[in-house]
Amino acid sequence: MKPTTSDPGPPRRSGRPLRPIATRTLLDIAARVFAERGYDGASLSHIAEQAGLRKASLYHHFPTKEALYEAVMRQLVGDLLRLIHEADLDTGDFATRLDRLGALVIDTFAERPDAARLLVLEMVAGGRYMTGPGAAEVQGTFMVTAAFLAAGMAAGAFREQDPRHLALTIAGLHLYPFAAAGVAGAFLGRGLLEPETIAERKAAVLAHVRALCLPGS
Amino acid sequence: MKPTTSDPGPPRRSGRPLRPIATRTLLDIAARVFAERGYDGASLSHIAEQAGLRKASLYHHFPTKEALYEAVMRQLVGDLLRLIHEADLDTGDFATRLDRLGALVIDTFAERPDAARLLVLEMVAGGRYMTGPGAAEVQGTFMVTAAFLAAGMAAGAFREQDPRHLALTIAGLHLYPFAAAGVAGAFLGRGLLEPETIAERKAAVLAHVRALCLPGS
DNA sequence: GTCTATATGGCGATAGAC
DNA sequence: GTCTATCGCCATATAGAC
Numbered sequence: 028m029k030p031t032t033s034d035p036g037p038p039r040r041s042g043r044p045l046r047p048i049a050t051r052t053l054l055d056i057a058a059r060v061f062a063e064r065g066y067d068g069a070s071l072s073h074i075a076e077q078a079g080l081r082k083a084s085l086y087h088h089f090p091t092k093e094a095l096y097e098a099v100m101r102q103l104v105g106d107l108l109r110l111i112h113e114a115d116l117d118t119g120d121f122a123t124r125l126d127r128l129g130a131l132v133i134d135t136f137a138e139r140p141d142a143a144r145l146l147v148l149e150m151v152a153g154g155r156y157m158t159g160p161g162a163a164e165v166q167g168t169f170m171v172t173a174a175f176l177a178a179g180m181a182a183g184a185f186r187e188q189d190p191r192h193l194a195l196t197i198a199g200l201h202l203y204p205f206a207a208a209g210v211a212g213a214f215l216g217r218g219l220l221e222p223e224t225i226a227e228r229k230a231a232v233l234a235h236v237r238a239l240c241l242p243g244s
Numbered sequence: 245m246k247p248t249t250s251d252p253g254p255p256r257r258s259g260r261p262l263r264p265i266a267t268r269t270l271l272d273i274a275a276r277v278f279a280e281r282g283y284d285g286a287s288l289s290h291i292a293e294q295a296g297l298r299k300a301s302l303y304h305h306f307p308t309k310e311a312l313y314e315a316v317m318r319q320l321v322g323d324l325l326r327l328i329h330e331a332d333l334d335t336g337d338f339a340t341r342l343d344r345l346g347a348l349v350i351d352t353f354a355e356r357p358d359a360a361r362l363l364v365l366e367m368v369a370g371g372r373y374m375t376g377p378g379a380a381e382v383q384g385t386f387m388v389t390a391a392f393l394a395a396g397m398a399a400g401a402f403r404e405q406d407p408r409h410l411a412l413t414i415a416g417l418h419l420y421p422f423a424a425a426g427v428a429g430a431f432l433g434r435g436l437l438e439p440e441t442i443a444e445r446k447a448a449v450l451a452h453v454r455a456l457c458l459p460g461s
Numbered sequence: 462g463t464c465t466a467t468a469t470g471g472c473g474a475t476a477g478a479c
Numbered sequence: 480g481t482c483t484a485t486c487g488c489c490a491t492a493t494a495g496a497c
Binding site for chain 2: 063064065066067068144147148150151152153154157158162165166169170173186188189191192193194195196197198199200201202203204206207209210211213214215227228231232234235238239243
């Protein structure tokens with residue numbers, strides 16, 4: 028039945044690269060798949076397929092699935108922290124800095140839809156990265172945020188309240204709708220990531236954060 | 245060391261029940277495991293082990309893993325919706341009803357830590373249940389919330405704003421800290437589910453929601 | 462740097478004894 | 480209603496050709 032000689036198999040001949048792939052490209056594709064299906068639900072076969080190569084070829088770039096995932100998370104968190112540092116959040120009055128930070132976060136999640144999903148999946152279910160290499164970064168980000176809010180209160184610019192719970196609340200109202208973009212979009216009747224919806228959401232979030240922080244009008 | 249005579253294999257001899265398990269107990273255990281590891285990460289072996297029986301025995305209670313998961317989600321959503329209906333949220337002025345609803349949600353998540361995790365995991369990653377039997381319930385809950393907020397605005401009790409984005413924000417500030425209870429507790433320096441922390445969080449959330457909804461002090 | 466082919470293990474699910 | 484035993488499949492990971 029089968030040609031007994033060689034039968035090179037279904038897809039294509041072996042041999043040379045044809046089209047080598049950049050590790051950075053691989054990371055972006057893997058990030059998308061991990062964000063869509065979670066760590067356990069994302070198979071290397073599927074990631075490889077999305078990247079246009081074979082599962083075994085992934086092992087040339089990363090030694091294990093865990094290592095690939097950790098690289099994805101490391102790059103994501105690194106990008107986000109760099110972004111925050113580049114925006115100068117130390118100038119201007121407290122209300123202005125509040126607006127700038129909020130707009131920056133919304134724009135970032137709008138441009139990288141996987142970011143909120145990956146972060147929330149990590150914090151909720153996994154801790155594959157956060158309980159480990161990323162723990163310090165996450166705790167640090169919360170601490171910095173709480174410190175900023177406390178400073179605003181001490182300066183009399185923000186209403187007096189528990190800065191840690193305020194930080195948790197602000198994180199939640201930012202992260203959740205983008206992490207659950209599908210559900211949110213269905214509720215809004217229009218994709219959350221469409222430009223008009225993004226603009227709506229940004230205006231709403233800035234107003235919400237102001238209402239939470241600034242003294243009564 | 246061990247009685248050498250029979251050595252019936254690792255766990256215990258075959259045969260009769262010894263201790264039959266209630267399906268409701270099984271659902272609670274499965275809910276905990278699904279909440280901790282996600283759908284794909286939760287193996288039937290592990291669920292069975294937690295329940296004190298063998299993997300194959302689960303198939304007497306549920307025909308497939310999907311069916312078990314759907315039963316878990318159905319019970320969870322049912323419990324939550326029943327709870328909301330039992331609390332009479334149609335009496336009192338708008339500010340009071342806002343407080344009652346907030347306190348109810350916090351108390352619920354405090355008592356059932358898996359609830360927020362499962363809901364967020366569903367909305368973020370899966371949609372195994374929500375894109376299907378549960379879609380209507382979730383959308384309906386958002387609609388009802390938005391309608392309540394809009395009614396408060398029309399009555400002049402709440403500040404005029406987009407009720408849909410306000411509903412998303414309130415959902416996020418409620419859900420996220422409980423869904424990410426581990427991260428939140430590490431940041432707060434004390435477990436989020438300890439009674440003192442719960443009381444703190446409840447007071448903060450009620451104040452936050454009031455600040456978002458009520459006109460400037 | 463990508464491929465084919467394969468090793469090994471855990472998964473969901475089934476059969477049938479007790 | 481639970482058990483032991485097993486099936487078939489797909490997962491991660493490895494070996495080695497080109």
